[in-house]
Amino acid sequence: AAAGGLALSARAAGRTQASPSSASGSLVFDPDGYTELTTTVTDTAGTEHQVTYHFWKAITYVAKPVDAKYQSLNVSVPVEIDGVAVDASDAPILLANTVGGYMPSTVTEATGVGASGGPVGGGGGAGGGTASTGPAPSASASAPGANGNTNANGGALNTNQYLALGAGYVVVEPGARGRTLVNSAGEYYGVAPTVIVDLKAAVRYIRANKGRIPGDTDRIVSAGTSAGGAVSALLGASGDSPLYDRYLEELGAADASDAVFAAGAWCPITDLEHADGAYEWNWGANALTTGKQVDAAVSKALTAQFAQYQAGLKLKGLNGFGPLNARNYDAYLVRQYLEPSATTYLAALSDTARATYLAANTFITWENGKASFSWADFLTHVGARKKTAPAFDAFDLSTGENNEFGTGTTAARHFTQYGLDNDTTGLTAKRLDGDIPELLRLMNPMHFLTGKPNAGRSRHWWIRLGTKDSDTSLTVSANLAAAADGLGDRVDHLYYWDQGHGANTDPGDFIAWIAEVTG
Ligand code: DHB
Numbered sequence: 001a002a003a004g005g006l007a008l009s010a011r012a013a014g015r016t017q018a019s020p021s022s023a024s025g026s027l028v029f030d031p032d033g034y035t036e037l038t039t040t041v042t043d044t045a046g047t048e049h050q051v052t053y054h055f056w057k058a059i060t061y062v063a064k065p066v067d068a069k070y071q072s073l074n075v076s077v078p079v080e081i082d083g084v085a086v087d088a089s090d091a092p093i094l095l096a097n098t099v100g101g102y103m104p105s106t107v108t109e110a111t112g113v114g115a116s117g118g119p120v121g122g123g124g125g126a127g128g129g130t131a132s133t134g135p136a137p138s139a140s141a142s143a144p145g146a147n148g149n150t151n152a153n154g155g156a157l158n159t160n161q162y163l164a165l166g167a168g169y170v171v172v173e174p175g176a177r178g179r180t181l182v183n184s185a186g187e188y189y190g191v192a193p194t195v196i197v198d199l200k201a202a203v204r205y206i207r208a209n210k211g212r213i214p215g216d217t218d219r220i221v222s223a224g225t226s227a228g229g230a231v232s233a234l235l236g237a238s239g240d241s242p243l244y245d246r247y248l249e250e251l252g253a254a255d256a257s258d259a260v261f262a263a264g265a266w267c268p269i270t271d272l273e274h275a276d277g278a279y280e281w282n283w284g285a286n287a288l289t290t291g292k293q294v295d296a297a298v299s300k301a302l303t304a305q306f307a308q309y310q311a312g313l314k315l316k317g318l319n320g321f322g323p324l325n326a327r328n329y330d331a332y333l334v335r336q337y338l339e340p341s342a343t344t345y346l347a348a349l350s351d352t353a354r355a356t357y358l359a360a361n362t363f364i365t366w367e368n369g370k371a372s373f374s375w376a377d378f379l380t381h382v383g384a385r386k387k388t389a390p391a392f393d394a395f396d397l398s399t400g401e402n403n404e405f406g407t408g409t410t411a412a413r414h415f416t417q418y419g420l421d422n423d424t425t426g427l428t429a430k431r432l433d434g435d436i437p438e439l440l441r442l443m444n445p446m447h448f449l450t451g452k453p454n455a456g457r458s459r460h461w462w463i464r465l466g467t468k469d470s471d472t473s474l475t476v477s478a479n480l481a482a483a484a485d486g487l488g489d490r491v492d493h494l495y496y497w498d499q500g501h502g503a504n505t506d507p508g509d510f511i512a513w514i515a516e517v518t519g
Helices: 159-166 194-208 227-237 242-250 272-283 296-313 329-347 351-360 375-382 400-404 417-421 436-443 474-486 507-518
Strands: 011-016 035-042 048-060 072-081 093-096 170-174 220-225 262-266 365-367 370-372 460-466 490-496
Touching: 035 159, 048 159, 072 159, 093 159, 093 194, 159 170, 159 507, 170 194, 194 220, 194 227, 194 242, 220 227, 220 507, 227 262, 227 460, 242 436, 262 507, 272 296, 272 436, 272 474, 296 417, 296 474, 329 351, 329 370, 329 375, 329 474, 329 490, 460 474, 460 507, 474 490
Parallel strands: 093 170, 093 220, 220 262, 262 460, 460 490
Antiparallel strands: 011 035, 035 048, 048 072, 072 170, 365 370
């Protein structure tokens, strides 16, 4: 798909209807409570489309919000595209979360579709978050928008939302509480599992308003990137699980299904309690950006944990590959994802550009229109790893994930036994806090796709990851895909060659995929 710059010129036009979208405590969607806006959407072929749409802003989606700034959603419904009236009353609904870094995300200041500021505290968009506790997850600022779509904040963000609107879909953008929120009593009120509880409440709100809210409430397609990809996958995996009921009741969530039809996840930062091991298995040989190596003993111990975990999963690879384990996963990644990814990339180049690339990357053999290379050479090609060891449950409690598992007035906690065992902050406890296992269960899509699979899960999965993304292990999304595939679900998973964290280089394909799976 050609890169097409999207010039967003959202402006209020025409009538503005009554505002506060939901009266306090009411979860009834007001069909008339919109503003009419226009915007220009440039599709992936570079063609501009004039889109008139109705925009509902800052609708609080729970009856008893803890913080409505975050527990609110925006709705955008196209009514005219290129001068032709469109009826989106039965269109698929793209539920695009704006979560990044497990940070709070709000849409209440948005001036139109895709124009939310993204994670609070960041420059907007996935992973832009700056942590107030521990180091920021420091995602690249190039989160979705690889085709050049921009929003009112000037960032290259929210491509999926624009393209979906231009394709005639309904777009719902929910905010959600996030890990850095602290109340006046010093309590962290946006830590796990609030992000997923909030997003589920948003889904329930949409479902409960079937017939009032435009769009087909049985065709909700979730999307998100990075931490947002993790919670999008979790939304897909955990649909209608009773495990969340008490949290949802507490918020006064609408009484309706929270299952979603399909889940899109870009570079999902998920399976957190196993991610440290997976990270060392994958990137353990790679030096840090400082040129230094991580602690070899730590890396080795974690790698051994991955071997045990992966064997226990008993997941088969896609396309007939046998059970995945720590010994064959490199071959699997190379064959199933990395070589095809490089092949796609190289095939799209001109002969000259391809020759130049291959001359600069002699580890790749290009034969009969196919790229091949070894895992070791691939790792060298990627270069510096982004994170130290352990990557997620840091001994000094400094990661965003440590904060995500905070509780009460405790900003950060360990969520792995290994992290706790090696704690450097002076903790004396020998065991993880008693609530940690349940939080891990509630936060990890893998628990709903392995063992006894969750019946209410999505049956359609779109998963994407850059080959140079060392924010987590390349096995994380591959395991997600393998788990869903093993259950017979439809899985579309590929890796973007040489792309880093947050990439979305085939957004037009995602929009077409939505039409296909919901059609
Ligand atoms: C994100 C990135 C990370 O590296 C991480 O650990 C968690 C979240 C993000 O970009 O959302």
